[in-house]
Amino acid sequence: MVLKLKRYLSFVFTLVILFGGNVFGTKFERKIFNVLSKEKSQENLIFSPISIEVALALGYFATRGDTRREIGDLLDLQTDSSVVEKTYDNLIDGASEKYNMSIVNKIWLKNSLEVRSRFQEIAKRSFNSEVSNVDFGDSAKVVDDINSWIDEATHHTIQDVISKDAVNQNTLLVLLNAVYFKGQWENTFKLFKKPGRFYNHGQTIVPVNQMSTSRNILYGELKEIDAVAVEIPYKTNGLSMLILLPKETNGLPDMEDKLASLDVLELVKNRLFHRTIKVILPKFTINSDMDLVRVLSKVGVHKIFTSSADFSGLLSDSDDRAKVSSAKHTAFIEVNEVGTEASASTRIHVMAVSSSDKFTVDHPFIYLIKDQEKIYFMGHVVEL
16 A cells, blocks of 8 residues: 655735725636625625735646646636736736835745746746745744744734644645735825714614815716715825725625626726715724635636646646645735725615715725726725
8 A cells, every 4th residue: 555645735825905905807806706705794804806816826837737727717817928927027016116015925945845947937037926945844933934024024914824733744835925005095084073973784883983085086876786986096196995885874785796797997987077075984994814715716716725736837846746725815904094004784774875075984885995907905894
């Protein structure tokens, strides 16, 4: 009898938003949000589509065969690999140059393994990724190193992302992706002296800290999803927070169902118009932690989690078998009067949305941090 030890390839995807989120713009983003919004329908949600996408894209170059095809289908990477490399190189560099947004990756590799030189070149040039060889047998030291790296990369907003039992002598590799953004509103908000109210889950009224700003911004009604929207710009040119507010206080689930088949970025491009309006917004902070193995399995990525996974694009020795044993995503966002920092119900009340000069966010809503083409962070708020 031959006994073969399984060897595991571990991925940890980490995002941080410090700021105050193209969402629903692509098949990938729609699918991920559809799964997460239902899984976390009773809790606040923050995640970074771009963080998950970049980590998966790096995995795309580490794999071959059907394993790569599944990732490529999800990310719509049906093109020449050199074009894919250039796409992510431009994306990461552009986010840094235009928005002062940091997107970094790091790989911790078992010291007895050899990575293909081609993969190392792509990881460094197109994904801003470092590779460090480590002894996973000394799990305490490796975990401390990983947690220190993510703590620094996210400016101390995400800590202790993995536990000491998360790695062992069978671990081949750990990949981390971190996205950090801290931005200021183009026009700061003013805090209310007295608390306002918010309908938790569209039902229970709770007191909340509110802030407001009056200015000329993009506003519009979206009849297709029975909602109203505003787009609040950051000082960073081209980046904004889009807020989608259902007209009914308990209308978030229905709105999210309607969004499942819509390209919201295209929708708001044609429906939002500049008008002078007073925006009243609650301050909020959200932390989310999610298991991506389950999420990715629901959107068509299965092979990387099985013993038949093909990571021959990564490992020089074709006898080294590997699978993804864990994939986690951690996200943080804080929205206040200065800006945003980010490091991912039965009783009906109808909100008065016909007012020409006020947009009051006092019940569950969706938010996105985006530019014209990409969604960087997104989520929903159901309770405060």
